[in-house]
Structure formats: structure tokens, C-alpha cells
Amino acid sequence: MSRLALPVSVLAAVALTAAACSDSTSPASVSLSAVNPAPDAVAVSTATTVTLTFDHRMQDGMEQYVDMHQGGITGAVVPMNCGWNAGQTTLTCTPMGPLAAGAPYMIHVGCGMTDAQGHMMDMDNWTTRGGEWATSGMMGGNHAGQPIGMMGAGWMHGSHYGMMFTFTTV
Numbered sequence: 001m002s003r004l005a006l007p008v009s010v011l012a013a014v015a016l017t018a019a020a021c022s023d024s025t026s027p028a029s030v031s032l033s034a035v036n037p038a039p040d041a042v043a044v045s046t047a048t049t050v051t052l053t054f055d056h057r058m059q060d061g062m063e064q065y066v067d068m069h070q071g072g073i074t075g076a077v078v079p080m081n082c083g084w085n086a087g088q089t090t091l092t093c094t095p096m097g098p099l100a101a102g103a104p105y106m107i108h109v110g111c112g113m114t115d116a117q118g119h120m121m122d123m124d125n126w127t128t129r130g131g132e133w134a135t136s137g138m139m140g141g142n143h144a145g146q147p148i149g150m151m152g153a154g155w156m157h158g159s160h161y162g163m164m165f166t167f168t169t170v
Helices: 005-020 124-128
Strands: 030-036 041-044 050-054 066-070 080-084 090-095 104-109 163-169
Touching (some): 030 104
Antiparallel strands (some): 030 050, 066 104
């Protein structure tokens, strides 16, 4: 065996292992790049829409892991109609009626959402940009009236149940 044979075979094994790990369990590769209304915004129109922009095409059905609550995470869920743009990178949600004036609202984005290739989303950078992690303690064991265990994989990743973004209407 030549001197090069062993290092080359070790590198080939490492490359094969790395390629085998590039599935939905690999590190997050998609990020939430914009949230509108902006986190902590005030004087937001009662006729506002919610727009979330992602840096990769998102998997079909991920809109089910976005909701809006009046008040905090335990507040009433605001009924919305949501739809993707053609590239499935921007989700626009329109409340089914006007929001209450002078009221706090919270957008809840499930952190288990995945891109079109099944990769998990990274929202860590939002903790310094106005987002806050949702934890089971904040929800009192429930989310929108359902036990946390019934929320599904799209809401939870690790110890978090998504990222929260608050705003207040005018």
C-alpha cells in the first residue's frame, strides 16, 4: 500500500460520511430573514398583514406553524388566511377581520419549520433583533387551548416552541 493510499481512503470515508449526514437532521440551513410588522413595532395599522420572508424555499404546509395571538402566547388566536409567493420564500397572512385598536399582538413562528429540502430553520439571530423564544413555561402547558404535546413537530425544536414577535396596534 502506498503512503498516499491510507490518507486518501480516510478522506474518502470522511467525505462519504459528511454527504450521508446532509439530510433534515443536519444543521439549520434556512433562516427567517424578515418579519413584518417589525418586532416591538408600535402604532401598527389595525388592517395590517403579517409577512415572513425566508432565505430558502420553504416546504409545503409550513404555513400551519405560524399564528398570531392577541396579547401573549396564551392569548386568543387571531384567525388568518395565509399564502405563499410563487417561490415559496414569502408567507403573507391576512387577519380575517380588523385587529383591535391599541392592543398588543404576538406573531408565533414554529421553530421546527423546514425548507423544501427538509432542513431545520435557524432563528437564533432573532433573539438580538426583537424575537423571544417560546418555552413550555410561558404557555402554561397549553398552546391555543391544546396541550403542548399536540402541537406537532413544526412548533418545537430542541427546548423551544418557536419564536415570538410582538407588536402593538394604533
